[in-house]
Amino acid sequence: MLNKILRLLEDDGRLTPEQIATMLGTETSQVKELITQAEKDGLILKYKAVVNWDKIAEEQVWAIIEVRVTPQMKAGFDAIAERIYKFPEARTVMLVSGTYDLAIIVTARNMHEVASFVTHRLAPIEGVQGTTTHFLLKRYKEDGVVLDDKNKGMRQKVVL
Amino acid sequence: MTINSKIQNINCCDHIARRVGDIAPSGIRKFFDLLASMDGVISLGIGEPDYPTPYHIREAAISSIENGYTMYTPNSGIPELRQELSKHLKNTYNLDYADSQILITVGVSEAMDLAARALVNPGDEVLIPDPCYVSYSPCVVLAGGVPVMIPTCEEERFEISAEKIEPLITEKTKALLIGYPANPTGTIMPREKLEEIVKLANQHGLIIISDEIYSRLVYDCEHTCIATLPGAYENTVFLGGFSKAYAMTGWRIGYAVGPASIIAAMTKIHQYTIMSVPTMSQVAAVEALRNGETSAAEMVADYNRRRLVMVKGLCDIGLSCFKPQGAFYAFPSIKNTGMTSEDFAHNLLMEEKVAVVPGNAFGRCGEGYVRCCYATSLKELYEALERMERFLKKRGASQAATFQV
Numbered sequence A: 001m002l003n004k005i006l007r008l009l010e011d012d013g014r015l016t017p018e019q020i021a022t023m024l025g026t027e028t029s030q031v032k033e034l035i036t037q038a039e040k041d042g043l044i045l046k047y048k049a050v051v052n053w054d055k056i057a058e059e060q061v062w063a064i065i066e067v068r069v070t071p072q073m074k075a076g077f078d079a080i081a082e083r084i085y086k087f088p089e090a091r092t093v094m095l096v097s098g099t100y101d102l103a104i105i106v107t108a109r110n111m112h113e114v115a116s117f118v119t120h121r122l123a124p125i126e127g128v129q130g131t132t133t134h135f136l137l138k139r140y141k142e143d144g145v146v147l148d149d150k151n152k153g154m155r156q157k158v159v160l
Numbered sequence B: 001m002t003i004n005s006k007i008q009n010i011n012c013c014d015h016i017a018r019r020v021g022d023i024a025p026s027g028i029r030k031f032f033d034l035l036a037s038m039d040g041v042i043s044l045g046i047g048e049p050d051y052p053t054p055y056h057i058r059e060a061a062i063s064s065i066e067n068g069y070t071m072y073t074p075n076s077g078i079p080e081l082r083q084e085l086s087k088h089l090k091n092t093y094n095l096d097y098a099d100s101q102i103l104i105t106v107g108v109s110e111a112m113d114l115a116a117r118a119l120v121n122p123g124d125e126v127l128i129p130d131p132c133y134v135s136y137s138p139c140v141v142l143a144g145g146v147p148v149m150i151p152t153c154e155e156e157r158f159e160i161s162a163e164k165i166e167p168l169i170t171e172k173t174k175a176l177l178i179g180y181p182a183n184p185t186g187t188i189m190p191r192e193k194l195e196e197i198v199k200l201a202n203q204h205g206l207i208i209i210s211d212e213i214y215s216r217l218v219y220d221c222e223h224t225c226i227a228t229l230p231g232a233y234e235n236t237v238f239l240g241g242f243s244k245a246y247a248m249t250g251w252r253i254g255y256a257v258g259p260a261s262i263i264a265a266m267t268k269i270h271q272y273t274i275m276s277v278p279t280m281s282q283v284a285a286v287e288a289l290r291n292g293e294t295s296a297a298e299m300v301a302d303y304n305r306r307r308l309v310m311v312k313g314l315c316d317i318g319l320s321c322f323k324p325q326g327a328f329y330a331f332p333s334i335k336n337t338g339m340t341s342e343d344f345a346h347n348l349l350m351e352e353k354v355a356v357v358p359g360n361a362f363g364r365c366g367e368g369y370v371r372c373c374y375a376t377s378l379k380e381l382y383e384a385l386e387r388m389e390r391f392l393k394k395r396g397a398s399q400a401a402t403f404q405v
Ligand SMILES: Cc1ncc(COP(=O)(O)O)c(C=O)c1O
Pocket: A160, B047, B106, B107, B108, B109, B110, B133, B179, B182, B183, B211, B213, B240, B241, B242, B243, B249, B252, B253, B254
């Protein structure tokens, strides 16, 4: 039941406990309890909107930064990751397998700010061997939502 | 010039074959035209999945085109598809259908037409539930037969029964044409009732044409495949499809399986009128049968959530509605509004821009009801329910209705 609730909320964080209860054929009180507990236990971290920033004429750039690091004796990659995620510019920090180690998603007002983040904050960290910065050019799909869905409106209005 | 003036003298209407002309033009055509001309409408009138076909299925068809697999196929379908279907029916229902008992068709639509044409002699009667899917009666009429309606009602969840059918049987009765889960009601039939119907059909030597296009869309229960019931296999033409289970309505593919003699007769018509089903669609169907179950299950789970939202929502705003267990339709009663189903649909569309299908489009017994298809996004469902509530409140008709489970 909890998993089903989490799946529904992951898709639409604004569903009410009543709505969820109807969809899952259970009691509202049970859904409320499970959600409250999930929030307390940190299973649900926060509720947010998926915004189509491309439609908003606000200066903002996104970059994906690959970081190669030398793991440290005891802390492995964690210590470096922690140093990096403390910077507010870093929205997302992930350890990944492959040719680099940490993937960071950064937002800033312009390219200059990203460059400055990389050279002044990221590169000097001990253990960081090198970085590759990819600026985001266009977004096609965000969190499962296709941004410019060409198929919308293709359906007939009535089918018996 | 002379030729032109001659042509103008011909009244083409007089030349339409009578059995076609006699099919009454659908009264709701005007309603649909009106709907088509309007913007901002939330349509609960679309009887098809709101998903595109799962991508792996589309890809299979794309690669078939890329590989130049674009010729006619054997009349009854490509061997891979017939084999895969045979396996599928064995695994799902433990039914054995040999190659000679399988015909791949242009949807259940074609399969139904073939079955009617293969079985019906002029004047033969075919028993059909009322209300039912809009094609059943015309298919019988076009085949030269006479549809005989089996009345059903909400109190009995729009189920048919042997008792209801028996008095309608005459020496002209040839077949039963039924389909469960049902469009427009969402009704599924209890196994025992179907068993009695099969028994009755056998007593009177009737063929059962069973349209099981919605077989994959059942909730909180298992689908009863008529051909699996005692005594049914030998006299049942079982029609099935891909449209609803795998969201493949536009591919136009389905199948008929049944007694070899009937399938052979149907294949004869198919061979001369269709030749073969589009090749890419057949390739796509193979992929659907091999690897489509995960996507189908996800879609069914999603329809189920929307079903529960729809039924509760309708009851909450004052439209009583039995809980449908199949397909993706709710069929609420609008009798307490005092409107006919056509007026209800028309006024709702004009005032709140929500489209539902008047129940009388599906037969006389559908009067007093409207069909609401919940295969649309939850966001639209909630919005539609809100608009419908406003519509009902204006008329003082909105009090929470009884919630029949
Ligand atoms: C009950 C019923 N049978 C058959 C069909 C047609 O199915 P197909 O797409 O396989 O021709 C439909 C489509 O709406 C339906 O509702």
